[in-house]
Amino acid sequence: MHRLARATLLASLPLYLGLTGAVQAKDVELPKTMAWSAYGSNSSGYTQAVAIGAMLQNNYGTALRVLPGENDVSRMTPLKGGRVDICACGIAAYFGAEGVLMFATPNWGPQPLRVITTSIASFSMSPAVAGDIEVKTPADLKGRKISYIRGDDALNKGTEAYLAFGGLTWDDVERVDFPGYGRSFDGIISGQSDAAFTSTVTPVAQQLASSPRGITWPELDPNDKEGWARMQKVAPYFQPHVMTSGAGGVSKGNPVDSASYPYPIIVGNADLKDKTAYSLIKALQDGLDDYKDAAPGAAGYAMDKQNMTWVIPFHDAVVDYYKEKGVWTDAMQAHQDQLVKRQNLLLNTWKTFTAGNPPGDEEAFAQAWMKTRADALRQAGLEPVFE
Structure with missing residues (x-):
């Protein structure tokens, strides 16, 4: 604007x-x-x-x-x-x-x-799944074609977290790469893919819901402690959420047990x-x-x-x-103090790492930093989450 x-x-x-x-x-x-x-x-x-x-x-x-x-x-x-x-x-x-x-x-x-x-808010963050393949839970995505968006770590991490809830990884599905978010939904409608990560109220989700394939949202059992533990190990920012707004008829009268952040x-x-x-x-x-x-x-x-x-x-x-x-x-x-401790550790580790002549190549730099970061967190008794 x-x-x-x-x-x-x-x-x-x-x-x-x-x-x-x-x-x-x-x-x-x-x-x-x-x-x-x-x-x-x-x-x-x-x-x-x-x-x-x-x-x-x-x-x-x-x-x-x-x-x-x-x-x-x-x-x-x-x-x-x-x-x-x-x-x-x-x-x-x-x-x-x-x-x-x-x-x-x-x-x-x-x-x-x-x-x-x-x-x-009332919506969730979830993979939108084509409504013609009978997916009810993340475990049902096994063997399906799942969209991977090149250069969009947030969307791909969200998909990975849902797969983890169902006991799956990217190795258990057919990964289909797309150059962008919108193209991934075009791919579902055309049959190239079966699911792509999104907010449940976006226009692309509405578009999929109106297509011949329709739309569905995988349900997450709020009592599945093991599923939630797997999901939050991959992406600890997800939390249980009752979705009451979403494409495909989700509403207060037709809610879905889901996840959001x-x-x-x-x-x-x-x-x-x-x-x-x-x-x-x-x-x-x-x-x-x-x-x-x-x-x-x-x-x-x-x-x-x-x-x-x-x-x-x-x-x-x-x-x-x-x-x-x-x-x-x-x-x-106590939780706040732990988060501040983690943040200070990361900042100090970064300062030491960058002062120590790290690799000049960007990919090698990232790999060296991620290893240094993970080692420092583990030594402090903290979970790296990302490696």
């Missing part, structure tokens, strides 16, 4: 969203202007950021500038470089915090990210000013009614939707806010 058009949209939103300004600005001291990076302008993450910006402008006089990024690296680069205060990121925030996959490169490494808040994940760097982080989480909670219906999924920022023992540590000032609200427990603090 053109910069001027974005500015005009942002300025006009308080008028047509019906924001009343009823929330008081007490104890909220935000900058006069803030900058966020987010998904592209046609995404729900961008729409949510704009709706939040309207609330902040109306209630606190803070102007929010939203910079759309078309991929994970382009969304996180402005945060790394200090051009934005916040990233409304996807699961790549976790990959960045861990320094893995597309972040296992000389220019990146582990990032000192801290969560401000996240959104868990937050989207967007609102993160800043660990050195984000305490006053800003505290004010932002307070504003987002106090002003929830002013934006929760203004964009799809925005209701997912409610406090009762937050997972306070997830995989990225909270900002210290956000912890202070939750303590004040009386919802922070000793178990949550």
